[in-house]
Amino acid sequence: MSLHGRDLVSIRDLSRDEVLSVLDSARKMVPLAEGSRSSDALRGRIVAMAFFEPSTRTRLSFESAVQRLGGRCLTIADAGATSMRKGESLYDTIRMLSSYADAIVIRHPNEGAARLAARASERPVINAGDGAGQHPTQTLLDLATIQEAFGTLTGLKIVLLGDLKYGRTVHSLAYALAEFGSEVILTAPPGLRLPEDHREELRRLGARLSEQSDLRKAVREADVLYVTRIQKERFSDEDEYHAVAGSYRVDAALLEDAKPRMIVMHPLPRAGEIAPDVDGTKHAAYFRQSFLAVPVRMALLTAILGAARRGN
């Protein structure tokens, strides 16, 4: 099925073939993302960035993707500067915005906000992170990174390390990995384990899921070590945060036992979970991962918005 005109709220909105087709088209867009070729695939199109939570990579890579394809952006980067300060609802804000743009990219602190926005909007809505919910476009670029490194998304062992309770990137990624038949190994401090409803649902979908609380053992097994930041902003209780803060750290010494081709990924920003001495190792893939955000988001936007309208 075509992605044209569709919303992307959860990674589960996309079939396996649709994911593969976005990744295929993203590979072809790498020279465009690097600026070595140009395109006007989104000429005449306006994409609204509705960001109600901090963002660097996600918003700027979406903006770069739109602009490199000849489109334009309308950006809300600070909710405090909008009429939501005057009490306007999210529903009304999005409804109005959808009459100014051809698609809306939304990030919001509340889980479910992107689903609500999709109902309010007359144009396609792309979820760029809803609280501890989902972050499907991050998953697409994570998959692109894995596929580029291994040539496949199947039969790999992926360790998800860190805040598996509040981390939306892992909530989306785990489903995609299950769908592609890779094994997911969960390594989280007590208190930050993947919530039971996700585990149950993943098992129901046939996911190969296990837990490994010993980080050294997990690293030895891994093809991919996917590290996440503790999502400090999601804790309702400061003691709960302090009980887990600094409880894991990946450094070059830890990687000495890793498989030679193992890659370390991180959606970024990092906040101490990956020591800078990992950057110079052959395992570090997180900066490549953050670059791939641009071609992947180009591919997605092109699929959702279709080719540029001619003659206007």
Ligand code: NCD
């Ligand atoms: C992530 C997010 O916002 O969920 N960042 C990103 O989009 N690259 C991860 C995080 O903030 O820890």
